[in-house]
Amino acid sequence: MKVLNLECANGHLFEGWFASEEDFHAQISRQLLTCPVCGELHVERRPSAPRLNLGAGRSDAPPPDRRRPDHPPAGPDGPTLMHPGPGGEPTREGLQAAWMQMVRRVLEQTEDVGPRFAEEARRIHHGDAPDRAIRGQASAEQAAELAEEGIEVLPLPIPDALKTPLQ
Numbered sequence: 001m002k003v004l005n006l007e008c009a010n011g012h013l014f015e016g017w018f019a020s021e022e023d024f025h026a027q028i029s030r031q032l033l034t035c036p037v038c039g040e041l042h043v044e045r046r047p048s049a050p051r052l053n054l055g056a057g058r059s060d061a062p063p064p065d066r067r068r069p070d071h072p073p074a075g076p077d078g079p080t081l082m083h084p085g086p087g088g089e090p091t092r093e094g095l096q097a098a099w100m101q102m103v104r105r106v107l108e109q110t111e112d113v114g115p116r117f118a119e120e121a122r123r124i125h126h127g128d129a130p131d132r133a134i135r136g137q138a139s140a141e142q143a144a145e146l147a148e149e150g151i152e153v154l155p156l157p158i159p160d161a162l163k164t165p166l167q
């Protein structure tokens with residue numbers, strides 16, 4: 001599974017999930033890949049796949065207030081999660097469910113490297129390890145160091161309900 005950062009000709013940033021590099025190129029060449037914002041067919045890959053920092057307790061960016069699940073966090077370039085209720089309006093339950101589903105998908109499709117996160121992100125960045133989406137824990141200091149080295153890391157607060165083992 002590859003997670004690629006993509007950008008359309010109009011400058012919209014979004015993420016694409018692909019089975020492989022070949023899958024990405026196949027979708028591009030068959031014009032199956034379009035910008036979710038404007039439908040633009042000219043889509044280009046941005047430099048690196050995201051590394052997901054699941055946090056290690058305290059950080060400078062606290063997780064969202066879980067008492068207000070109607071505002072699921074999404075990065076500035078992240079997907080907008082809308083799950084309309086019966087009346088067409090997004091419901092609190094619907095948004096929470098959509099967020100949980102997205103997080104679960106991320107958990108299923110990334111490799112958990114745990115506390116080796118910063119080290120592994122660095123190895124991937126330098127080509128010393130296979131390029132893939134990983135998740136794990138990094139301190140705020142480690143995340144800042146990675147950012148200084150030009151390695152993109154996404155913070156991803158995990159809902160309590162998903163902290164139990166997946167299987």
Ligand SMILES: [Zn+2]
Nearest residue numbers: 008012035038
């Ligand atoms: Zn666009």
